[in-house]
Amino acid sequence: MSGHGDGHIVAHRPFPAAATVELGKPQLRENLRNATHTIRDKRLRLVAERDDWEELRASGARIKDGVLARLPELLDQFTEAATAAGAVVHRAADAEQACAIVTDLVRATGETEVLKVKSMATQEIALNEALTAAGIEPVETDLAELIVQLAGDTPSHILVPAIHYNRAQIRDIFARQMPGVDLSTLTDDPPALAEAARRHLRQKFLTARVAVSGANFAVAETGSLVVVESEGNGRMCLTLPETLISVVGIEKLVPNFQDLAVFLELLPRSSTGERMNPYTTVWSGVTPGDGPQQVHIVLLDNGRSAVRDDPVGRQALRCIRCSACLNVCPVYERVGGHAYGSVYPGPIGAILSPQLTGQAAGANRTLPYASTLCGACFDACPVRINIPELLIHLRQTGPKPAGERAAMRAAAQVMRSPRRYRSALRSLRWAAAPLRWTNRRGRLRRLPWPLSGWTASRDAPLPPGASFRQWWADR
C-alpha cells in the first residue's frame, strides 16, 4: 500500500466556508474575471488554429497513460541515464523527506540564499517554509511568484500565482516590500513593474551559487529535465549557479524526445495561449565547464503512487499543470485559488489534492463538491482528464454526512418502486395544497434547512395541482 502525500495540499477550512470569505471581495472577483477571460479567449483562438487538436489531445493522454502503466521501469531508466550523465538522483516518499533532502544539499554548499525557479512541486512540499526554518533564504525569480512572496501571500493560480492582484495592487506591493525600489519611476505600467523586478533580481542572478527548480518534463531515455517558461528568469537560474537541485514529481516522465514534442505543442497553447513558449531549457546531468557542476534531482512521490493504484483516479496523473481548467472554471472564476486551500486550485485541485492526501486529510473531502459538473474543464484539458468523472468518483469513495446518506437512501427506496414513487408524487401535491391557497404568487421565498441554501437567492415554485401522470391518466 502506497502512502498518502502531505505539504501545501491540504485545505484547512471546508470549501463552502472558504469560498464565502473570497466571495466577499468584489475586487478579487473582478481581477479574476478579467484575467481568466483574457487567457481563455487566447487559448480558444490558438487551439482553433490546429485542426489536429483532438488527435494531439488523444496522443497526450495515450503517452501519459503509457508512462503511468510502466512507471517503475521508466523511473529506473531515467535514474540510470541521469546518473550516467553526472546527476545525483534522490527519491523522496513525501514532502517532509523531499524538504529534508533539499535542505541538506543546500547546507552542504554553505550558502544561505537560494534562487528559485517557479515550480509547483516545491510549492507542494512547502519548500520555502522548510528552507526559511533552516536559516536559508529562498528567492522567487518568476515575476508573479515574486509578487506573491513579497506580499507574504500564497499563490492562487498554477500558472499566474498573482492572478488575484491587479496592476495597481502590484505596484503597492513593490513600493512597500521591494528593497531599494526606485519609487520615482515605479508606476503601475507593466513595463515599469517588470523593470523594477528585473533590477531587483539581477543582483541575485549574478551572485547566487545555488538554485532550486522543478521540471515540466523528465525524459526517461536520456535522463534529461525540461523547463518551459515565458520570462527567461528560469534559464538564468538553471545555467548560472554552481549547484542545481530539481524537485520532480514522478509523473513528469515522458519516454523519449519524440513524445516530448507532443507536449511542447499541447502545453503552451493550453496554458498561456501561445504557439510556442519563449524559453525551453533542456539539460542532462553535468556538462564540464558549462552550467551547474553539481546537479541533483529529487524524484517526488508524495501520494502519487497511491493515486496510480486507483484505476479510475489514475488519469489525474496525466496533468501537465497547464491551468486551462482553472481559466474556464466558473467556480474558480468566482472564488480564486485560496478557497481551495491547496497549491492546486480549480478543477484539477478539486480532484488532485484529495487524491494525493487521501480524503480524510483536513477539509479535502469538501473539494470534490466544489463543482457543478458543467464539464468545461474536461473540454479544455489538453490530456483529456475526465475531471467530472473523477469528481463523482471521489464523491463516491469519500466520507458522507450521515443525515444526507439516510435521506439519499430513503429517496432511492422510493425511486426504485413505481408504487412508492406514485404515492410520493401524490403526497407532495397534498402537502403543497394549503400553500397554493395562501400563496398567490405560487412562489416560496424561504425553505427550511437543508434547502435554506436554495432560497438564499432563489424563489422556489410550488408544485402544481396535478402531476403529468394524472393528466395522462385522465386523458
Add this chain to the structure above:
Amino acid sequence: MRIALFLTCVNDAMFPATGQAVVRILERLGHTVEFPAAQTCCGQMHANSGYRDEAVPMVRHFADTFAPYQAIVAPSGSCVAMVRDAYPRLWPAAAPVAARTYELSELLVDVLGVTDLGAYFPHRVTYHPTCHGLRMLRLGDRPQRLLREVEGLELVELPEAEECCGFGGTFAVKNSGVSSAMLADKCAAIGDTGAEYLAAADNSCLLHIGGGLSREGAGSKPVHYAEILANQKGAG
C-alpha cells in the same frame, strides 16, 4: 413510430406542461406516444452525488421499463445525458436502451428529420444552452434551429451563453454562495437581452434560473422550449 416518453421526476411533479407539450408536438407529427406508467427517476442526483449503489437499481428499473420501445424521448438534457453517458458505465446491460434515448431536439431533428413544427409564439426569446446539453450531448444549435422556425418568434442571442448557470443539482444547496454568484451573472446576461422569455432544454436549470429571475423581479420568464414548439395560433 412507437415513441416512449420519459418525463423525468422533476417534470412529472413540477412541470407537467412540458410533458403535455411533448405529447402534443409528437402527435401533431402523426406519432403514437406512450407513457410507461412504471417509470420513475433516472437516478442522476444519486449518481452525481456519489451514491452509486443507490443509483444502480434505478438504472435497471429504467432499462426494464423502456426496453420494449424503439425510441425514448425526454425533454431534459441532463437526464438524457445521465442515461446515455453514465448508464453504460453503471450497468452495462442498459447500454442498448440508453443508445435509443434522445433529448427532444435530437429526436425531432436527427431521427424524425423535422425542424418546422408549425408553431406560433409572438415573443422575444433568448436561449440558454445548458451544460449537459452543450458538453455531454453536444446538442449544438438543434434547439435554436427549431425555435427559428417558430412564427412570430424573435430569437435574441444570450451573452456568455455557454457559461454554467450555477445549478449543479445539490451544488446549489451545498455551495449556495458560489451558485448564487453564478446565477446573478446569468440573470444579468438574460436581462441584457431584453427577452420576454428565457428558453432552455432543462427544467431543473430553469427552476434555478427562474428562481433567481423571480427573486430579482426581472422581466424575463423561464419556459421550456418544448412548450414554445407546442404552441399554435389561436392557442393563446
